[in-house]
Amino acid sequence: MNEISTVDFFPWAWMLHFARAFLSFNVVNALTKRKYGMFKTFIIYIGVCMVYSYATLQLKDMSQKVEYTCLTLYFLIQFVLVIFLTENKLYLKLISVMSAFLTMLLTSALYYSFITLTFGNEGTEAFLNKTTLLSLICLCLFMVAFSFFVVFIIKVIKNKLNNTLEHNIKYIYFYLFPLTHIFAIQIVYAFEQQLVTKANEYSQRLSSVSCIYFVVCFIIDFSIMFAIDFFEKRELENLKYKQLVANNELDYQKYLQLKTERERYRKIRHDISNILTTAVGFIEIEKPQKALEILQKANDDIHNSAYEIICQNETINTIYTIKHRQAEEKGINLVINVEENAEIKISNYDLCRILTNLIDNQIEATDNFSENRDIELFIKITPANIVIKSTNMYKNSSKKKPTNKDFHGYGQKIINDIAKKYNGKYKFSIVEDKYITSTLLDNIECLN
Incomplete structure (x- = not known):
């Protein structure tokens, strides 16, 4: 195949500059948060970069100094674009553009180092103004594929630093797929170079395919x-939907509890006169025990109908009321102690998931015992941290040391993931036939 010029903008130089702009956008997009949608941001970013590339190619016979100046202006323009198209702080925007620049340099260095090592100096012809179409496409595809590898590294680091939930991991691995193309690039390029060396001509059929x-x-x-x-985006929408459903469920349970409470109070208020009259009558005929039974029954009805308030957080109060009644139906005594020194900042959705999973696990484990059917939950809230400790009976008939997998794996995994999300950790221990868990969270807001 005949040589082509990389000085004329369309179509060959366009491919090279588009690959360069795509590389920069890919890295910047991984490090920043967009103000607009992906397509709109992509069109604006790539469009401006391509217009600038076209303008610089119109400068004929550029010296090396002019080329360096144009490249510097190229990334300054990208920095201005990032300022207007992203929502991050200024230093993060600067880091994203610098990372894109370093990625471009690293990509070129790696590619041409490999070509030079394999074929000698004649293999680096793409540095010049003329090259083969296959060589040009190899270079462009290598730039794009390597940018995805850089994005993969960035995503993994961000995932670790932000303690993102694991549902995002599966999407991160997709960034590695373009690397598979690099091997095909090098195989075909090497094969073509061998043909050129031996036959001193390019295989048009090989190059076309x-x-x-x-x-x-x-x-x-x-x-x-x-x-x-x-x-x-769809995963985030699903997560928001789950949070909305959980919040609505909590609100609905509060409504049902208040409705039931009002109905019971109406009945008691309607009957209170008769109850008191009857109790007085029993006392007058010297049957105080009967009077006490009637008054005690009325007191139990009032107590059972009440919405339990154990702290200032409505989510904890609602969950306690619901789970306390569920535990009572199984003959289990649930006790929750709350020590409040600050307001809870973590989302109600995450708090609900932690508490319900912990208590459900406790009820399930304790339901197997005929004695010591007490379960305890201690919650300490400070401006910096939230500590949640659960205690219930445990009996292991096997001699092997229990592991995390032995205890309610799915619910425990949910708790562990949420703890990581808030820079915390979940752990368990067994002390004198008691199964004790400890969940530590930073008392912060988290949007992930």
């Missing part, structure tokens, strides 16, 4: 970024 294959790979890589963004 390879170019078609690489264009398909490029389209796939291009679509991956948008596909991941779509699935992550």
